[in-house]
Amino acid sequence: MNRTISQKFRFYSFVCIALLLFVHGYNLNETYLQPFSQVKESLTFTTFLEYIVSNALLRFRIPMLFIISGYIFALQDYQPYKQRIKKRFITLMLPYFIWSAIGLAITFLWQRHPITAKAVLNAQLDQLGDNRPYLEMGWKDIVKRWLFVPIAFQLWFIRSLFIYNVLYPVFKWLVVRHPSIWFSIMFILMLMMTQFYFIEAQGVFFFTVGIWLRKNNISLEKKPAWLSLYLCWLFFLGFSVIKTFMAFEFEEYQPITVIPMLILHYVSVIAGILAIWFSLDKVVKWFMTRRWFVWATAFAFIIYGLHIPLLAYATRLSYMYSSQFAYYRLLTFIFVPLIILLFCIVTGAALRRFVPSFYRLATGGRGI
Helix, strand or coil: CCHHHHHHHHHHHHHHHHHHHHHCCCCCCCCCCCCCCCCCCCCCHHHHHHHHHHHHHCCCHHHHHHHHHHHHHHHCCCCCHHHHHHHHHHHHHHHHHHHHHHHHHHHHHHCCCHHHHHHHHHHCCCCCCCCCCHHHCCHHHHHHHHHCCCCCHHHHHHHHHHHHHHCHHHHHHHHHHCHHHHHHHHHHHHHCCCEECCEEHHHHHHHHHHHHHHHCCCCCCCCCCCCCHHHHHHHHHHHHHHHHHHHHHCCCCCHHHHHHHHHHHHHHHHHHHHHHHHHCHHHHHHHCCCHHHHHHHCCHHHHHHHHHHHHHHHHHHHHHHHCCCCCHHHHHHHHHHHHHHHHHHHHHHHHHHHCHHHHHHHHCCCCC
């Protein structure tokens, strides 16, 4: 992998994780957004902006991260498979357990003070729907949340990524021997939002796209001659706008409404990945020649692991003290993610400086 591609991988990995704060920072009444989610509140500038940013324009990030992950894992085929899986357990699952525990600890501490406890309760972040204080739960409930349904819900990504790494030999055989059949089936399953425990069709689809790109030596530097970036940007931006308006206009979850929104969503995501990857080389080059930006990219994993549940709790805390001001929802959506982003970077720098051994373990050796 040459320097240009390496820099693009580092740039987009950091940007995708940093933008995650705005995806998780929305404060719509619909607290869990899926590709086909409809919004049961009035269409205003604030609600439109939050939906189009969180559930349309920035939805390219996770698929892009899966593609990068699949490509890099396929790039390492010269290493023994068992050795790679052992290494990935250390770099993915150990950080999973650490940040899941940190999320529990943060929640416990916030539950200890009446004001912050109210913010925790208002966030309704528990994946099992039980938002009681942890002191009222048994140890089995806490262990279940630590291992399987972390309060830091973003950790699903590295858990699923580890499983995909384990399944890599199967995926490689399928994409090398039967790519057309494989991707046709997976695209349909992706549209159907198919999931089996910790394996979900969207993640598998884009992870195996990364494998396919590497195994077929597809150039990631030069835009294919057949690809129109104009059409990619048109589909990416246009379909995002259309889907957002549909989310406010539709009133019932029926196949006639859900299916078009899913199709618009995934076409927009794929178009967005192509448009962003092949159009912004000058932007990537500019940022990757800035020392402050390269320094910040080292803390991408800290941002990923730490921002939830802090972001959700800080958003609700902001509501409690700013609801009397005009445009408080919009201001919260803009500034709270930025504050948490800066806090995560500063925390990462402090951990790397003062407790490097813990930093190395918690990040899987990233950013050392």
